[in-house]
Amino acid sequence: MAMTNAFDASRATLTPKEKALVERRDRLLGPAYRLFYEQPVHMVRGEGVWLYDADGQAYLDCYNNVPSVGHCHPQVVEALRQQAGILNTHTRYIHEIVLDYAEQLLSTFPEELGHVMFTCTGSEANDLAYRIAKYQTGGTGFIVTDLAYHGGTDVIAALSPSLGIHVDLGENVRTIPAPDGYRGDPEVGKAFVANVRVAIADMQRHGIKPAALLIDSVFSSDGVFSDHAGFLREAAEVIREAGGLYIADEVQSGFGRTGEHWWGFQRHSVIPDMVTIGKGMGGGHPIAGLVVRPELMTELGKSRYFNTFGGNPVSCAVGKAVLDVIENESLIENVKQVGAYLKAGLHKLAKHHNVIGDVRGTGFFIGVELVKDHSSLEPATEEANRVVNGLRQKHVLISSAGPHANILKIRPPLTFTQQDADLFLQTLDEVLASL
Numbered sequence: 001m002a003m004t005n006a007f008d009a010s011r012a013t014l015t016p017k018e019k020a021l022v023e024r025r026d027r028l029l030g031p032a033y034r035l036f037y038e039q040p041v042h043m044v045r046g047e048g049v050w051l052y053d054a055d056g057q058a059y060l061d062c063y064n065n066v067p068s069v070g071h072c073h074p075q076v077v078e079a080l081r082q083q084a085g086i087l088n089t090h091t092r093y094i095h096e097i098v099l100d101y102a103e104q105l106l107s108t109f110p111e112e113l114g115h116v117m118f119t120c121t122g123s124e125a126n127d128l129a130y131r132i133a134k135y136q137t138g139g140t141g142f143i144v145t146d147l148a149y150h151g152g153t154d155v156i157a158a159l160s161p162s163l164g165i166h167v168d169l170g171e172n173v174r175t176i177p178a179p180d181g182y183r184g185d186p187e188v189g190k191a192f193v194a195n196v197r198v199a200i201a202d203m204q205r206h207g208i209k210p211a212a213l214l215i216d217s218v219f220s221s222d223g224v225f226s227d228h229a230g231f232l233r234e235a236a237e238v239i240r241e242a243g244g245l246y247i248a249d250e251v252q253s254g255f256g257r258t259g260e261h262w263w264g265f266q267r268h269s270v271i272p273d274m275v276t277i278g279k280g281m282g283g284g285h286p287i288a289g290l291v292v293r294p295e296l297m298t299e300l301g302k303s304r305y306f307n308t309f310g311g312n313p314v315s316c317a318v319g320k321a322v323l324d325v326i327e328n329e330s331l332i333e334n335v336k337q338v339g340a341y342l343k344a345g346l347h348k349l350a351k352h353h354n355v356i357g358d359v360r361g362t363g364f365f366i367g368v369e370l371v372k373d374h375s376s377l378e379p380a381t382e383e384a385n386r387v388v389n390g391l392r393q394k395h396v397l398i399s400s401a402g403p404h405a406n407i408l409k410i411r412p413p414l415t416f417t418q419q420d421a422d423l424f425l426q427t428l429d430e431v432l433a434s435l
């Protein structure tokens with residue numbers, strides 16, 4: 001599958017300066033990199049929910065979840081600056097910041113999840129979870145959703161069907177449909193659990209012992225399916241009965257993004273065996289990790305774990321500042337309130353714009369599915385592309401998702417206000433009207 005909202009040089013009209021930069025990028029970085037938008041953006045500065053391009057023009061960021069507490073939050077920048085000026089080493093020396101951060105981070109999890117291990121990326125965190133699941137269960141079988149993305153290492157790319165047909169899924173991987181109540185079975189939870197059972201039976205039929213069910217708690221790359229919650233509890237029971245583990249991938253849904261809890265799995269009243277975290281964890285700085293039940297560490301503990309940069313004091317000081325900001329600025333409550341406001345505003349727009357088929361999501365992770373027809377549900381892929389690019393021309397940034405690239409993906413920083421939501425809704429209204 002092609003990447004959604006990818007820049008296509010053959011369709012673009014660029015200024016000579018932009019053209020030169022795109023060519024330079026291709027020459028230096030090679031063909032695997034992708035840019036967003038028909039006319040790429042060239043950002044040089046960020047502040048809060050705003051990004052500024054090379055000409056000094058402001059763009060409202062309704063898409064980026066990595067700068068979780070807003071771009072360049074002063075408290076996060078200061079924590080980084082201070083610790084970088086004192087000491088930065090690795091986790092083979094004692095350092096209190098690493099422990100203070102680990103303690104504060106673990107306090108946001110159920111107490112059963114008692115250890116945290118630091119990595120630099122979400123991919124590495126999932127790779128580590130994969131190893132632990134294999135060592136601990138003796139199994140090799142993994143279940144993921146049809147269009148999941150879990151990362152880019154060789155092993156995890158094979159568990160990421162959204163990468164498309166040029167990346168082979170492993171022989172031991174089984175895929176199941178995402179809980180899509182719009183196009184699929186309306187009894188989403190029941191169907192999801194039944195599909196987990198089918199995948200396990202199929203593995204066993206082929207002599208594969210299940211190792212884990214690996215699930216993004218908001219099904220982001222599948223098309224944002226978080227309106228129904230609760231069924232992951234039963235799915236976890238089913239995989240455990242078969243000898244496997246349940247790994248919650250919270251790289252997208254973590255750090256308060258759902259506006260209800262710190263972690264997306266909490267909406268399902270389930271305690272995972274492992275949780276992988278990243279993206280917003282450092283507010284833009286590369287820090288990620290794995291949170292795990294201590295009793296699952298017996299096998300990996302026999303060898304050793306070391307990650308040169310993972311968990312260094314600068315990253316931990318930054319991670320700690322992000323947690324402090326989320327707490328001190330009551331950002332989870334902000335996500336809850338403004339997220340509900342945003343969703344209500346989108347429902348209102350749906351009344352005037354027939355192309356909107358479905359509005360779904362939780363907190364600041366919202367999907368708006370565009371269709372040509374409300375009964376056939378034919379995907380309005382071209383319209384979604386025009387909306388994403390039309391918004392970009394009006395300096396509002398979102399992107400699209402899903403198998404037909406017809407789902408608008410709206411995922412602003414946690415500091416997004418009601419006023420920002422109004423600006424977004426008004427601009428979206430204008431763009432939809434111009435379709």
Ligand code: PMP
Nearest residue numbers: 121122123149150151216251252
């Ligand atoms: N899991 C999910 C759900 C993700 O969305 C991503 C990144 N898009 C990853 C894992 C991998 O994270 P990273 O890019 O930091 O390796």
